[in-house]
Amino acid sequence: MTVSIIKEQTSNPAPVTTTDTLLLKDILRILPREVFIKNRRKAWTLLLVNVLLVSLGYLGLAIAPWFCLPPLWIFTGTALTGFFVLGHDCGHRSFANRRWVNDLVGHLMFLPLIYPFHGWRILHNYHHTHTNKLAVDNAWQPFTAEFYTNQTRWLQWLYQGIRGRFWWVGSIAHWAVLHFNWTKFEGKQRSQVKFSALVVLGFAAIFFPLLIATTGFWGLIKFWFMPWMVYHFWMSTFTIVHHTAPDIPFTPANQWNAAEAQLFGSVHCDYPRWVEFLCHDINVHIPHHVSTAIPSYNLRLAHRALKENWGDNLRECRFSWSLMKQITDQCHLYNSEACYQSFKDY
Numbered sequence: 456m457t458v459s460i461i462k463e464q465t466s467n468p469a470p471v472t473t474t475d476t477l478l479l480k481d482i483l484r485i486l487p488r489e490v491f492i493k494n495r496r497k498a499w500t501l502l503l504v505n506v507l508l509v510s511l512g513y514l515g516l517a518i519a520p521w522f523c524l525p526p527l528w529i530f531t532g533t534a535l536t537g538f539f540v541l542g543h544d545c546g547h548r549s550f551a552n553r554r555w556v557n558d559l560v561g562h563l564m565f566l567p568l569i570y571p572f573h574g575w576r577i578l579h580n581y582h583h584t585h586t587n588k589l590a591v592d593n594a595w596q597p598f599t600a601e602f603y604t605n606q607t608r609w610l611q612w613l614y615q616g617i618r619g620r621f622w623w624v625g626s627i628a629h630w631a632v633l634h635f636n637w638t639k640f641e642g643k644q645r646s647q648v649k650f651s652a653l654v655v656l657g658f659a660a661i662f663f664p665l666l667i668a669t670t671g672f673w674g675l676i677k678f679w680f681m682p683w684m685v686y687h688f689w690m691s692t693f694t695i696v697h698h699t700a701p702d703i704p705f706t707p708a709n710q711w712n713a714a715e716a717q718l719f720g721s722v723h724c725d726y727p728r729w730v731e732f733l734c735h736d737i738n739v740h741i742p743h744h745v746s747t748a749i750p751s752y753n754l755r756l757a758h759r760a761l762k763e764n765w766g767d768n769l770r771e772c773r774f775s776w777s778l779m780k781q782i783t784d785q786c787h788l789y790n791s792e793a794c795y796q797s798f799k800d801y
Contacts, residue, residue, distance in 0.1 A: 498752070533734065537734050542562075572651045787801070
């Protein structure tokens with residue numbers, strides 16, 4: 456497939472446009488230079504504010520009456536999602552200039568979530584390299600009807616749930632299955648994944664018994680499990696919405712174009728402003744796929760530049776139950792002709 460590139464030269468009063476095959480370098484050329492610049496003050500301010508907000512959430516959980524717990528779980532879990540987004544920047548080396556700083560902060564941000572940093576980082580970067588490439592991309596890759604038919608009944612049942620009304624636990628399966636098994640990695644990556652997994656497991660071996668000893672089993676549910684589940688709700692929701700719509704194709708490798716996949720295969724979704732604030736604009740997803748070097752605090756500026764050039768061709772939506780109902784009702788099995796077919800049409 457060939458698409459048109461609209462190049463706008465801002466130095467001229469009237470835009471100059473040309474048409475050509477879409478390449479990533481052409482997209483990057485129209486982005487303002489400042490979107491790629493790391494700002495140490497902004498990065499560390501976001502981290503400190505995030506730590507304060509999470510601490511405030513836990514303070515509320517400790518002193519609030521029982522009927523205030525649900526909104527506090529939602530607030531704290533959403534703020535913990537902000538921890539993940541900061542670690543996400545570290546995984547893309549867009550938080551700090553020094554690699555060891557990114558690795559240290561990334562591990563610390565992921566610890567409360569019991570998430571191995573290097574295992575996630577390597578697999579997530581693989582997703583960026585192969586976004587929406589059929590049978591290769593590892594993020595919410597849909598099953599084909601043929602593959603689905605050949606699976607065991609329990610796996611079919613699990614897939615039906617995660618692609619249906621239980622989408623919000625999908626990231627838990629992804630977390631548990633993929634990020635702790637260092638034997639699936641090779642060389643230096645195996646050592647890195649093993650290190651991160653052992654750090655997380657060591658932390659869990661100390662943290663959970665200590666939490667239960669001091670607050671009881673209810674304390675484990677109250678202070679960790681419920682906020683963790685809210686975090687996974689957002690993690691699952693963000694990631695499925697980012698790359699799933701009834702008309703978003705997954706392209707075979709021999710037809711795949713990186714620029715088309717990154718620009719037109721990812722979705723910008725508007726959430727309530729408090730969610731976007733606590734989660735550091737992770738919903739502004741299209742420029743992040745155009746270049747992972749853009750820090751989270753520069754994503755909105757980059758998105759405006761993309762809008763000026765590709766306008767209505769970009770995929771944008773607003774978070775709602777009707778959006779999730781559409782995805783979970785229709786986007787089940789991948790069909791090369793219609794992109795998706797539902798289980799009921801299978």
